[in-house]
Amino acid sequence: MTSTGRPHTAEQWRVYLAGYSADFFRVADADRLDRLGEERRASGRLGFDGAGEDALAAVEERLGVALPPGYRAFLEASDGWLEMGPFVWTMRTTADVGWLRDLEPDMCDAGDEDDELMARALLVSADADACYRNAGRCSGLQAGGEGPCWEGCQARAVL
Numbered sequence: 001m002t003s004t005g006r007p008h009t010a011e012q013w014r015v016y017l018a019g020y021s022a023d024f025f026r027v028a029d030a031d032r033l034d035r036l037g038e039e040r041r042a043s044g045r046l047g048f049d050g051a052g053e054d055a056l057a058a059v060e061e062r063l064g065v066a067l068p069p070g071y072r073a074f075l076e077a078s079d080g081w082l083e084m085g086p087f088v089w090t091m092r093t094t095a096d097v098g099w100l101r102d103l104e105p106d107m108c109d110a111g112d113e114d115d116e117l118m119a120r121a122l123l124v125s126a127d128a129d130a131c132y133r134n135a136g137r138c139s140g141l142q143a144g145g146e147g148p149c150w151e152g153c154q155a156r157a158v159l
Helices: 010-027 030-036 038-043 053-063 069-077 115-119
Strands: 131-134 150-153
Touching: 010 069, 030 038, 053 069
Parallel strands: none
Antiparallel strands: 131 150
16 A cells, blocks of 8 residues: 555455455345345455456557556456445446546536636546546646546546
8 A cells, every 4th residue: 555545456355355256245225235136245256357458458549648556456346336435326437437527518618717727637537426536637647557536526536
């Protein structure tokens, strides 16, 4: 783990996500477990197989930017995710992550000072209700390869 205690490598993400899955299955109510389906419940895992280098390179080429190292490592560990938390339910895969301006254009046309920031946001959640992070403010990478991000609450999770 990094000095912040957050996973940074794919292996650190695998360990963290395995623990997260175990905790989720231990405390989830019957309704949440039913929504996952029998196959997912039997696996005891909320994640998926990790994205390979070809898929990661393809998404970076499609987006025209290198993914932040921590997010890239997350995708290497699990290409998508279910039941992320109370406001972000699923994370997108390398096949469907994209720019907020393309996937949710109405969120970038509010007519306020956040429009420019939202237009540079990378949408990484699929089903979500509250928080987002902006890629435009993550460009000044710090030690460890991650940069500070502007955050707020709206209707989708973005990086």
